[in-house]
Amino acid sequence: MLPPLLFVALLIFAPIIYIALFSVGLRSNIPGTEVAFSLDNWDGFLFGENNPFRARFFYSMRVALLVSLVTTAAAYPLAYFLSFVARQRRYTLLLLLLAPFFTSYLLRVLAWQIMLNDEGVVTWAARAIGLIADDGNISWLIYSTFSVSLVLFYTWVPFVTLPIFAVLENMDHRLVEAAQDLGASRWTTFWRVTFPLSLPGVIAGFVFVMIPTTGEFITPLFVGGADNQLFGNSIQAFFGTTNWNLGSVLAMALIITVVILMLIFGRFLNTDLRAAPGGDEK
Amino acid sequence: MAIDIGFLRGVGRGKSTRGDAVNGPIENALSRRNFLGGAVMLGGATILTGCGSPAVEETPGAGASRQPIEQEPGELSIMEWGGYEAGGTKAQAYGLVAGTDYTDKYGGNSISYTYINNDDQALQKATASNTFDLMHPCVEDLPDYVSRGLVQPFDPELLASFGELNPFLLEAGQVDGKQYMIPWDWGYGSLLYRKDLVDEADATGWELAWNEKYADKISLWGGASTNFEIAGLLLGFPDIDDPSPDEIEQAKQKLIEQKPLNKFYWDNEYGQMRPAFRSGTIDITYSWQAAYASFADKGMDVGYMQPSQGRLSWLCGFLLGSTTENYYHAHDYVESFINRKASEDLVNLYSYGAANTAIDINKIENQALVDSLKLDDPMAISGDDVHLQKWMPNSAAIDTAWQEVVAS
Numbered sequence: 284m285l286p287p288l289l290f291v292a293l294l295i296f297a298p299i300i301y302i303a304l305f306s307v308g309l310r311s312n313i314p315g316t317e318v319a320f321s322l323d324n325w326d327g328f329l330f331g332e333n334n335p336f337r338a339r340f341f342y343s344m345r346v347a348l349l350v351s352l353v354t355t356a357a358a359y360p361l362a363y364f365l366s367f368v369a370r371q372r373r374y375t376l377l378l379l380l381l382a383p384f385f386t387s388y389l390l391r392v393l394a395w396q397i398m399l400n401d402e403g404v405v406t407w408a409a410r411a412i413g414l415i416a417d418d419g420n421i422s423w424l425i426y427s428t429f430s431v432s433l434v435l436f437y438t439w440v441p442f443v444t445l446p447i448f449a450v451l452e453n454m455d456h457r458l459v460e461a462a463q464d465l466g467a468s469r470w471t472t473f474w475r476v477t478f479p480l481s482l483p484g485v486i487a488g489f490v491f492v493m494i495p496t497t498g499e500f501i502t503p504l505f506v507g508g509a510d511n512q513l514f515g516n517s518i519q520a521f522f523g524t525t526n527w528n529l530g531s532v533l534a535m536a537l538i539i540t541v542v543i544l545m546l547i548f549g550r551f552l553n554t555d556l557r558a559a560p561g562g563d564e565k
Numbered sequence: 566m567a568i569d570i571g572f573l574r575g576v577g578r579g580k581s582t583r584g585d586a587v588n589g590p591i592e593n594a595l596s597r598r599n600f601l602g603g604a605v606m607l608g609g610a611t612i613l614t615g616c617g618s619p620a621v622e623e624t625p626g627a628g629a630s631r632q633p634i635e636q637e638p639g640e641l642s643i644m645e646w647g648g649y650e651a652g653g654t655k656a657q658a659y660g661l662v663a664g665t666d667y668t669d670k671y672g673g674n675s676i677s678y679t680y681i682n683n684d685d686q687a688l689q690k691a692t693a694s695n696t697f698d699l700m701h702p703c704v705e706d707l708p709d710y711v712s713r714g715l716v717q718p719f720d721p722e723l724l725a726s727f728g729e730l731n732p733f734l735l736e737a738g739q740v741d742g743k744q745y746m747i748p749w750d751w752g753y754g755s756l757l758y759r760k761d762l763v764d765e766a767d768a769t770g771w772e773l774a775w776n777e778k779y780a781d782k783i784s785l786w787g788g789a790s791t792n793f794e795i796a797g798l799l800l801g802f803p804d805i806d807d808p809s810p811d812e813i814e815q816a817k818q819k820l821i822e823q824k825p826l827n828k829f830y831w832d833n834e835y836g837q838m839r840p841a842f843r844s845g846t847i848d849i850t851y852s853w854q855a856a857y858a859s860f861a862d863k864g865m866d867v868g869y870m871q872p873s874q875g876r877l878s879w880l881c882g883f884l885l886g887s888t889t890e891n892y893y894h895a896h897d898y899v900e901s902f903i904n905r906k907a908s909e910d911l912v913n914l915y916s917y918g919a920a921n922t923a924i925d926i927n928k929i930e931n932q933a934l935v936d937s938l939k940l941d942d943p944m945a946i947s948g949d950d951v952h953l954q955k956w957m958p959n960s961a962a963i964d965t966a967w968q969e970v971v972a973s
Binding site for chain 2: 312313314315335336338339393396397400401402403422425426504505507508509510512516517520521522523524525526529
């Protein structure tokens with residue numbers, strides 16, 4: 284194994300092994316505590332009747348899947364526009380798309396909190412145009428699954444746009460011209476040429492959202508309600524208090540899930556369209 | 566108690582307190598072989614020594630020899646609540662004057678703060694790093710700080726205002742007769758509510774948070790032990806700070822029952838609770854008296870409930886880190902907070918009680934608050950109508966049970 288690779292592997296795996304030791308009771312964060320190998324926390328999480336953390340895990344996965352699908356679907360037209368329509372202005376527009384990311388993530392989440400709350404601009408506008416009564420509110424607008432999903436959607440759209448844009452830019456545009464020369468309509472060209480060739484970027488974008496969203500905790504902390512905290516919030520809370528052992532079980536479960544997702548999607552992540560899946564140039 | 570976004574805003578710096586053996590191979594020879602060898606050894610050592618729990622370090626004795634103040638590094642690392650930074654530091658944005666004596670003398674740039682959101686988190690942060698010169702938690706976790714070797718006793722002779730401090734509060738800050746905590750601030754925890762929107766007849770006890778009439782307009786704090794104490798009061802436990810496993814389960818079910826009525830559990834007073842209360846997103850919330858005083862001062866029609874089961878009360882103060890290299894600087898810093906002028910500033914700015922009993926209570930601007938909150942009563946937080954939050958022997962079980970409530 285190459286020495287740099289060994290070093291990187293060490294930096295990646297040593298913390299994971301460390302967390303794994305906590306998860307099986309071989310390490311404690313409380314000084315002076317006796318430690319012993321135990322799978323009780325794992326057993327409770329995996330097989331415990333009505334385990335709330337397992338339920339929270341599946342809820343979080345559903346939210347992550349929903350956000351990933353919607354974000355990818357919304358990012359595609361943006362990437363398409365940048366690559367095929369904007370032409371010479373595409374990099375300027377791309378920069379504009381990324382502009383909000385020059386500010387802190389936390390500030391952007393707080394800005395959404397202000398906009399969505401009961402006296403925020405959205406409620407104000409809904410009152411102004413008569414959608415709701417003058418003293419009415421939209422109960423699901425904030426502190427709900429909707430608000431968590433909306434802010435995560437906003438956060439990830441530019442990131443998902445990038446890999447799709449990169450793939451569309453790398454695509455051999457002569458294939459589109461050839462399809463049109465052969466009589467294919469724009470719609471047929473898109474579905475039979477452009478979209479299939481852009482799938483690696485679509486999948487990469489989907490993974491870009493799905494994986495970090497599974498461990499997300501800041502957005503639900505600020506715009507999620509009592510019922511809308513994600514699995515990452517439980518992990519963060521446990522590592523902020525006394526029970527690192529149970530927190531480590533949750534963290535390891537998330538790591539294992541992410542590894543499985545990477546194994547599933549990793550084989551689709553080649554964005555070089557000039558190379559065949561086997562590596563040969565077309 | 567003012568709080569801040571500790572996990573995001575922490576600015577504390579870990580200080581090297583002893584010879585740095587880990588860096589040795591890197592500094593001695595930067596050949597790739599040596600570098601990798603060191604890295605592999607470090608990783609191996611991490612894994613091999615990974616089994617176990619951190620050892621409890623011995624606390625230095627009171628008579629331990631120390632370097633004079635001139636030879637101390639002088640850069641204080643302090644674990645603190647947002648809003649409590651010393652006056653004269655860039656971090657202090659709320660107008661607190663306390664601490665100015667220190668920053669006038671040593672400069673405001675010599676202090677770095679690491680922020681905490683609740684006491685459970687404070688204890689965990691202190692345990693994880695053990696590099697703070699000073700910490701400002703509340704008294705209920707003091708036995709844990711001592712048993713984990715995180716703190717050492719103060720030397721009262723180095724604190725000019727020590728003799729002016731409330732003896733009852735001083736005693737609460739002692740373990741085995743040693744003064745581990747220098748008390749500074751105290752106050753209450755109760756439900757803050759909009760008097761114009763909440764029926765006064767409903768605001769008589771903690772059951773207000775369980776009243777379905779106000780569903781979606783309630784927000785409890787995300788503090789595990791506090792919520793279990795509230796549930797314990799409501800369920801009539803004989804000792805809310807030492808619940809049995811069965812009582813913990815009962816309290817957990819009670820809190821799960823309350824959860825759907827919550828708009829959200831707040832973690833941050835200034836970033837979450839206050840804006841939501843001010844905007845009308847919530848009408849009832851767990852709060853300390855500073856928020857009540859602030860909203861009342863701004864003309865909002867608010868009430869700070871005196872529950873039939875009693876308010877919670879708290880006492881916070883300074884702890885001296887066991888590994889501090891700034892022993893004398895730390896004492897100077899604490900003195901700059903407990904003196905009369907700084908204590909009066911605390912009462913005026915946050916409406917909390919001060920441990921310094923020599924302050925001129927007539928100088929406090931809002932005398933109505935002094936009366937209603939008994940800020941001139943040195944025994945106020947130990948009265949029959951309050952429950953002083955104490956050490957919880959089974960806090961780990963309570964923390965886990967609270968997370969089950971949140972995840973349920």
